[in-house]
Amino acid sequence: MTADYEAQLRAVSLRVTRPRLAVLAALHDHPHVDTDTVIDLVRTELPTVSHQAVYDVLRALTEARLVRRIQPAGATARYESRVRDNHHHVVCRSCGAIADVDCAVGHAPCLTASDDHGFVIDEAEVVYWGTCPDCASSD
Numbered sequence: 001m002t003a004d005y006e007a008q009l010r011a012v013s014l015r016v017t018r019p020r021l022a023v024l025a026a027l028h029d030h031p032h033v034d035t036d037t038v039i040d041l042v043r044t045e046l047p048t049v050s051h052q053a054v055y056d057v058l059r060a061l062t063e064a065r066l067v068r069r070i071q072p073a074g075a076t077a078r079y080e081s082r083v084r085d086n087h088h089h090v091v092c093r094s095c096g097a098i099a100d101v102d103c104a105v106g107h108a109p110c111l112t113a114s115d116d117h118g119f120v121i122d123e124a125e126v127v128y129w130g131t132c133p134d135c136a137s138s139d
């Protein structure tokens, strides 16, 4: 697995560092976590890593599109390493749980605008909102 993350970093011309590898591994195992959780996860492997170092890694990986930053309305930013497949998310209004929803079309934009106003549209951001099974059963 580590070799795979090294190859991902090299493919986008990012230097291979232990914090970068640790963040990629953490997001692979724990998709849709917020920054604080990423820091906690990385620290189980690299106890001395600073908050700032993790912020910097997340920014660099997001800019390089190895990591996707998602921010449902009213929620803190979350990160995931599943990129490039235009998948969507379903978000629980009660607890904020997030799950992946495969794009029915498979490519962006997967909705056709009724009027594009002359824009070249390259993405339709779809978020499904609802109640997760845990919250629905604890009513």
Ligand SMILES: [Zn+2]
Pocket (backbone or CB within 6 Å): 092, 093, 094, 095, 096, 097, 131, 132, 133, 134, 135, 136
């Ligand atoms: Zn919930």
Ligand SMILES: [Zn+2]
Pocket (backbone or CB within 6 Å): 031, 032, 080, 082, 087, 088, 089, 099, 100
């Ligand atoms: Zn996702």
